[in-house]
Amino acid sequence: MPRGGKKGHKGRGKQFSNPEEIDRQMRLQREMEEKGGAEKESSSESEEESSSDEESESKKRSGVEGLIEIENPNRVSQKSKKVTEIDVAAPRELSRREREEIEKQKSKERYMKLHLEGKTEQARADLARLAIIKKQREEAAKKREELRKVEEAQAKR
CATH class of the missing domain: 1.20.5 (Single alpha-helices involved in coiled-coils or other helix-helix interfaces)
Known part of the structure; x- marks a missing residue:
């Protein structure tokens, strides 16, 4: 039986972004991170096109949208840390379960000590x-x- 019963499915079909659009957005995002908000002159035509796209997008925003910097947490690329940057000696925060497990073990050891005495x-x-x-x-x-x-x-x- 099709979706929606006898009458059929009434919802819209799913729309997917094409890979070129995704690549272009990712490139723009990387450039924005590298620039730190400051505009930079580009030598190649592809970079000029992307910067002109940025300008047109910023012009299209109306009202307060242009002032507010919105960052999608799902779109942020994860930056991998180098092994030299990782601080192994830093104290690690224990989770609630780990803390409870440690407390449980300590109380058990305390009880066994008293029990033996x-x-x-x-x-x-x-x-x-x-x-x-x-x-x-x-x-x-x-x-x-x-x-x-x-x-x-x-x-x-």
């Missing part, structure tokens, strides 16, 4: 349980020893 509730409960088990095992060992002695005494008779 026997200062936490769980450690006290564990130690009490271990003491009870130790007592039970000692009593069971004594009973086994007594039974063995009784059996040896009966075997000698």
Whole structure:
């Protein structure tokens, strides 16, 4: 079934910019960045055409549009940094997740340290349980020893 149901699609077709237009806009943008806003005389005809296009575009703007410098963040080309420019020694901002993970690890280490020293509730409960088990095992060992002695005494008779 076509878009829009039985009656068909009523929207406009998509319009794409041609590559030449995109290249021309990118070239203009680079030139503007290099010039820093100041006009520069150009020797080649292609550059003269592009500068005349800039002038015609600035003349076409009416009212406040000519005064306001609008910059499309999607159109800005990403400038790659050189390896020599990157400062590795500079402290890096941690994300929220990274900070939380570090705090979690530190608190876990703190708890384990206190646990090993026997200062936490769980450690006290564990130690009490271990003491009870130790007592039970000692009593069971004594009973086994007594039974063995009784059996040896009966075997000698």
